[in-house]
Amino acid sequence: MSIKRNCAVLAMLFSVSMSVAGAEEQLRVLKDPNCGCCEKWLKALPESLNVSVEHPIDLTQQKRQAGISADIQSCHTAISDSGFVFEGHVPPALVSRYLEGDKSTNGIGLTVPGMPVGSVGMEMGSRFQPYTVYEVKKDGSIAPYQQVASIKQQKKLSGGGD
Template sequence: MKILFKLAMVLLYLPMLAHSETTPEIANELQLFVHKTPTCGCCKKWLHHLEQQGITATGVDHQDLGTIKQQYGVLPQYRSCHTAVSQQGFFFEGHVPAKFIRHFLTSPLPDAIGLSVPAMPVGSPGMEVGDNFMPYRVLVLFSDGSSRVFARVNNYQEQF
């Protein structure tokens, strides 16, 4: 399984590396590899959110995401329905808005391993239900298992 995952990662990023010398803007393009289940509709909506915000997102379906989450160190209390991974190896768990992914990757914190929006807050990207919105926190997760608040999202507009 690990060999297949590594092969998939190489194949995903090979085109970007092949063109990085001739077109530097491609090297700056943000790309995520998104592990999800094939039947999750909110994951597909979150992928659409990323693409609308200029992030290239490639979805990969799995029947069981437990191994992926374990591999990246996503502890159970921080888990959600999908796990995205950047070229740099950081993960983004759940419905993290694209704006916070960009901000995090611009200046990652020491010992940080990723961001998480635990559970599935109503109104977060991919979880839109009419005009309903539930304020939530984006957490930054560290290699020692700790976390702290990276951002507070109090209304729908703050996600963009």
């Protein structure tokens, strides 16, 4: 094969891989149909995500199957088509950042255990409880991913500006 042809093939492969990388990410959200905070979180997600919502009867079991143990669970679970899991009120900017590759080599997703006051979907006026977003690892362990220390920082991470 000539050098010219090799370059053409490489250019074509690069073009295809770039179009796949830029494809709209699919996010399947599993939640209780009566949960209002989940609805608020869904509305805060970036439009670049193609989101579908399901209301499974076996929500807890599906969380476990996705690698989310009971001690790091929250009210809803989002699973990307690339297999990453986002549990609870993870700020939208961090979901995007993780999907773009800002993760450890053995990470499977992010979690905000519980339902911290002031997190995305759990806004209560000016009340705010600092919280940590954790990365969930393949072995089930967690490690701090980002601390959210103030309502101002929370607004930036949720697309709300200053």
